Amino acid sequence: MxxxxxxxxxxxxxxxxxxxxxxxxxxxxxxxxxxxxxxxxxxxxxxxxxxxxxxxxxxxxxxxxxxxxxxxxxxxxxxxxxxxxxxxxxxxxxxxxxxxxxxxxxxxxxxxxxxxxxxxxxxxxxxxxxxxxxxxxxAIVSNKELHAKPEHSPTNKxxxxxxxxxxxxxxxxxxxxxxMYDIRPGNSMEECTNGCLDSAAPQASKQFCDCIYKRGYNLRTCLDQFEKAKAIELGVEGVK
Known part of the structure; x- marks a missing residue:
């Protein structure tokens, strides 16, 4: 092969x-x-x-x-x-x-x-x-001498x-x-909040955007808060 x-x-x-x-x-x-x-x-x-x-x-x-x-x-x-x-x-x-x-x-x-x-x-x-x-x-990896191979006829296929x-x-x-991701921070606050509209948990998503852009927390902290808020939001909607 x-x-x-x-x-x-x-x-x-x-x-x-x-x-x-x-x-x-x-x-x-x-x-x-x-x-x-x-x-x-x-x-x-x-x-x-x-x-x-x-x-x-x-x-x-x-x-x-x-x-x-x-x-x-x-x-x-x-x-x-x-x-x-x-x-x-x-x-x-x-x-x-x-x-x-x-x-x-x-x-x-x-x-x-x-x-x-x-x-x-x-x-x-x-x-x-x-x-x-x-x-x-x-030739570089194997440290062997490079031997020129015969050239093939040019083709335009x-x-x-x-x-x-x-x-x-x-x-x-x-x-x-x-x-691959439930949520992304986008490249701006506006882009992040626009993505909340299609989210299964829009309120939790908005809190995530606020966590990133308004409070300036790191991604891991904001993701942890998002997962907790998402679980609560979906749980409340399930009860309804």
Whole structure:
């Protein structure tokens, strides 16, 4: 199976549409890293529109106060962006970006950030770039000499199955994110309270929003209060 996978990847590299997709992933990741890094180098708070009382807002405020460490992170992200844009160093950039993306992925999901979908897409794009250069990556990991494989004839055949799987994966990420949490803080008080309308426990949900944005408590405390208020609210409605 492993040899078949390597053979399929080798064949795919000669396909124009796969190459376009790899270039799209490279540029998308590079732009995201460049913007994020430049904001930090400039000394500005990342996601300035995100309220300080938001769980991720607490994190960004604290990160901004770390001084030159904040700048150091920004420089690292810009370097990764440059590596991704240069064809010869794309693999190095993808390797450097991968642990950063995993860290951001876990962070955004842990605080129930609305941008989890985009972060997931970026992580998948990063993973694709690693797989795209599997031959070179294998040589680095195994510490073996890289032998050039014979090039396949260029092809323009559109890979319908691959791009159908890409669309299915994107839809799955969006769908799972839509149902995986009972409640999210949103990106603002208004966004949070708007989500209360469709909640099974609207009063408990509103209390959660007040806990986050008006009282400024941490996410864990507000979630604990939400679960207790939700149980009481649903219990009262059950009696009625």
């Amino acid at each position: 492993w040899k078949k996978l390597e053979q399929h990847i080798s064949n795919s590299r000669s396909n124009r549409w796969y190459r376009y997709f790899a270039i799209f992933c490279r540029i998308s990741l590079a732009v995201a890293f460049a913007i994020s890094g430049w904001v930090k180098i400039s000394g500005e708070r990342f996601a300035a529109g995100l309220p300080s009382n938001h769980p991720l807002g607490h994190y960004f405020d604290a990160l901004l106060d770390t001084g030159f460490y904040y700048t150091f992170i920004g420089i690292g992200q810009v370097v990764v962006a440059i590596l991704l844009l240069i064809p010869r160093t794309t693999l190095l950039g993808a390797i450097a970006a991968f642990p950063i993306m995993i860290n951001i992925f876990v962070l955004t999901y842990s605080v129930r950030f609305e941008g989890t979908r985009i972060v997931t897409f970026m992580l998948l794009a990063n993973f694709f770039l690693l797989v795209w250069d599997l031959q070179r990556l294998k 559109f890979p319908y199955i691959f791009f159908s799987l890409v669309l299915l994966t994107l839809a799955t990420v969006i769908g799972v994110n839509q149902i």
